[in-house]
Amino acid sequence: MSKVLVVGAHPDEAEMYAGGTAALLARAGHAVKFVSLTNGDAGHFTMEPVPLARHRAKEAVRAAEALGVLEYEILDVHDGELEPSVAMRRKMIELIRGWRADVVIALHGEGPGHPDNRAAGRLVSDAVAFCTTPNVVPGSPALERQPLCLLMVDYAAPGFHRHDVAVDVDPVIDRKLDACAAHASQFFEYSPAARGLADLVPAEDATEERRAFVLTHWEEFMLAGDGMRPALAGRYGDAHARRVRHAETFQLADYGRAVPEEELRLLLDVFDGDLAARVS
Numbered sequence: 001m002s003k004v005l006v007v008g009a010h011p012d013e014a015e016m017y018a019g020g021t022a023a024l025l026a027r028a029g030h031a032v033k034f035v036s037l038t039n040g041d042a043g044h045f046t047m048e049p050v051p052l053a054r055h056r057a058k059e060a061v062r063a064a065e066a067l068g069v070l071e072y073e074i075l076d077v078h079d080g081e082l083e084p085s086v087a088m089r090r091k092m093i094e095l096i097r098g099w100r101a102d103v104v105i106a107l108h109g110e111g112p113g114h115p116d117n118r119a120a121g122r123l124v125s126d127a128v129a130f131c132t133t134p135n136v137v138p139g140s141p142a143l144e145r146q147p148l149c150l151l152m153v154d155y156a157a158p159g160f161h162r163h164d165v166a167v168d169v170d171p172v173i174d175r176k177l178d179a180c181a182a183h184a185s186q187f188f189e190y191s192p193a194a195r196g197l198a199d200l201v202p203a204e205d206a207t208e209e210r211r212a213f214v215l216t217h218w219e220e221f222m223l224a225g226d227g228m229r230p231a232l233a234g235r236y237g238d239a240h241a242r243r244v245r246h247a248e249t250f251q252l253a254d255y256g257r258a259v260p261e262e263e264l265r266l267l268l269d270v271f272d273g274d275l276a277a278r279v280s
Contacts, residue, residue, distance in 0.1 A: 004032045005101040005147075007092075009082060009120035010043065011036045011060045011074055012183040016221050017152040018105050019067055019176040020169025021248050026068030027172070033071040033099050034064060037088070037120045042079035044190050049078070055185055062182035066175050071099075082115070084122040090137050092127035097140045101147045104128065105250065113156025124149070125255045148264070149256030153249065158220065163249040165264075166231035173222070173246040177211040180218070187214055222246055 004025055006014040014022065014034040022032045040056045041049035057074055064072040075091070082088070096104060109121030130136040131143045153161040169176060180187055188210070192198045197217060202209035215222050224232065224247035231249055232241035 002030045002102040003100050004030055004103045004105065005035065005096060005099045006032065006105040006152075007035045007037065007095075007107070007120060007124050009037050009107060009114065009116035010079060011040045011056045011072075012063070012180065012186050013107070013117075013154065014105075015063050015067065015176065015179040015183065016218065017107075017154055018248060018250075019063075019179045020172050020246065021105075021167045021250075022069055023067045023172035023175040023179075024167065024169065026070075032067075032069045033073065034060070034069050035095055036060070036072075036074045037092075037123065038077045038079045038082050038116055039074050040079050040186075044185055045193055047185070052185070056183070059183045059185060063179040066179040066182055068175075080116060082119040082123075084119045084126060088119075088123055089126050089130075092123045093130055093137045094140045096124075096127055096131050096147065097137075097143055100143065103150065104147045104256065105150045105152055106253070107154055108151050108157045108161065108251075111156055111160060113154060117154055117156070121151070125253065128256050146257040148259055149253035150250035151253050153221070155220075161249070162251040163228050163231040164252045165250040166228050166235050167248045167250075168224075168232065168236060168240070168244045169246045169248055170244060173215075174211065176222070176246075177214050178207075180214045181207075181210045187218075192217075221248075 006018050006022060008014045013036070026032050039053040041053040044052050047055065060072045060074060104124060106124035107117045107121040109118055109125050111118065128146055128149055132146055134142040150165060151161070188201045192201050200213070202213055224244045228247050228249050229241055232244050232247060
C-alpha cells in the first residue's frame with residue numbers, strides 16, 4: 001500500500017484536478033489524503049466567510065466519501081491570503097511527514113492564475129526539500145526518503161502543463177463527478193453565478209443532470225484531450241487510448257524523489273512508455 005497526499009489551495013481542487021486518480025488509487029487499496037491549504041471562505045456571493053468555511057468543510061467530507069479518500073484536512077487560512085511563508089512551509093513539512101507520504105500530488109508553483117494556487121505549489125516544493133532533514137521541524141519525524149512528486153493541472157496551467165503521466169478515469173468518472181457535485185456551493189452556486197449559468201443549474205435531487213452539468217461546464221478537467229493521447233497510448237496502447245473519454249494527466253515535478261519506471265507503475269498504476277529517461 002502506498003500513501004498519497006493531494007494538496008490543493010482550496011476545497012474542491014483535489015477533486016476536480018485529480019479526483020479520478022484518487023478514486024482509482026483508493027479502490028486499489030492505497031491510502032489517499034486530501035489537503036486544502038485555505039478554508040475557501042471567499043468563494044460565494046451571498047454566504048458570509050465564517051459560515052461558508054464551515055459549509056465547505058462539510059462538502060469536503062461528502063466529496064471524500066464519494067472518492068474513498070481517507071482524510072480531508074482543511075487549514076484555517078483565509079481564501080486569497082495564502083503565502084509561501086516559513087511558517088506555512090513548516091506546516092507543509094508536518095503534513096507530508098505526518099501522512100508518511102510516498103507520493104505527493106500538487107499544483108504548479110509558477111504561472112498565471114490564482115495566487116493561492118501558486119503559493120500552494122511553491123509551499124509543497126519548498127517543503128519536500130526538507131522532509132528528510134531531521135533538524136528542520138524536529139518535532140515531526142523526518143521521512144527516510146523524499147516522496148515522488150507529481151503536478152496536477154489547474155485552470156491556469158494548460159498552456160504549460162506537461163502530460164508525463166496519463167490516467168484513464170473512465171471507470172470512476174461518476175465518482176469524480178459526484179465528488180465535485182458534493183461541493184454544491186461552488187459548482188452549482190458560486191461558479192454558475194460568476195459565469196452566467198445560474199439559470200441552467202439542475203435541481204438538487206437531479207443526480208444525473210448535475211453530473212452532466214459538471215461534465216459540460218468543466219470539461220477541460222474531465223475529458224481526454226488531444227494533448228493527452230500520446231501519454232495515454234504509452235500507458236494503455238493505441239487502441240485503448242483512442243477509446244478513453246475521461247482522463248487526468250500529471251507532470252513529473254522537478255523536485256522530490258526520482259524513481260525508475262517500474263516503481264512508478266507500481267505506485268500509481270500508470271506508466272508512460274517514454275518515462276524512463278526522465279525518472280531513472
